[in-house]
Amino acid sequence: MMEIATDLGDHDARTFGKKHPNGQTPGQTDIRDNPSSCLESNMIDPERPQFWLPGAPAEFEAVSKGRGYRWADSQNMHSMSFTIAPPNSPVCIPHDSNGPSLTTGSSRHQGGIHVLMGDGAVKFVTDSIEAGNQRNPVVHNGGTVANKNVPGAKSPYGLWGALGTRASKETIDAEF
Numbered sequence: 001m002m003e004i005a006t007d008l009g010d011h012d013a014r015t016f017g018k019k020h021p022n023g024q025t026p027g028q029t030d031i032r033d034n035p036s037s038c039l040e041s042n043m044i045d046p047e048r049p050q051f052w053l054p055g056a057p058a059e060f061e062a063v064s065k066g067r068g069y070r071w072a073d074s075q076n077m078h079s080m081s082f083t084i085a086p087p088n089s090p091v092c093i094p095h096d097s098n099g100p101s102l103t104t105g106s107s108r109h110q111g112g113i114h115v116l117m118g119d120g121a122v123k124f125v126t127d128s129i130e131a132g133n134q135r136n137p138v139v140h141n142g143g144t145v146a147n148k149n150v151p152g153a154k155s156p157y158g159l160w161g162a163l164g165t166r167a168s169k170e171t172i173d174a175e176f
Helices: 024-033 158-163
Strands: 112-116 122-126
Antiparallel strands (some): 112 122
8 A cells, every 4th residue: 555645736747637648548558568658758848847838639537537536436547556557647547547558556755655564563665666667568358478478477667666576476575
């Protein structure tokens, strides 16, 4: 379990979705095949890297669909997080928040997020945690051995990915 920052309506890339420039179905495939596709699509403001660029090619999500707005809606964008992109990375949505969005933990703390571990310990995980190959396709049915993304494969997202993986029984021996 990890914390997420609630959207403030300021187009913060960690809390508010911007539609993938390729649309719904191609966007879903792009995100699955390259989790960094939203970062690479020139939608992030270079002057303010935690915010979306105003007037970027893709439209913004509806105001009511920011992180934390509809926490009981059971959609990825609203309340779920994955250990793919490192903490405080931008959210990546294919079309709207009801789709298979790529989300991670976020906070307003400087440099990281709080994570609740299975044994009840609370850890502060830094944004710079080792997160493997951010361009590796996500693990899914239809993945390939060459891409290291077949179901049950070790997470390609490094220590951060291992923290959220159970299928391949990854263990972490060091303190982080």
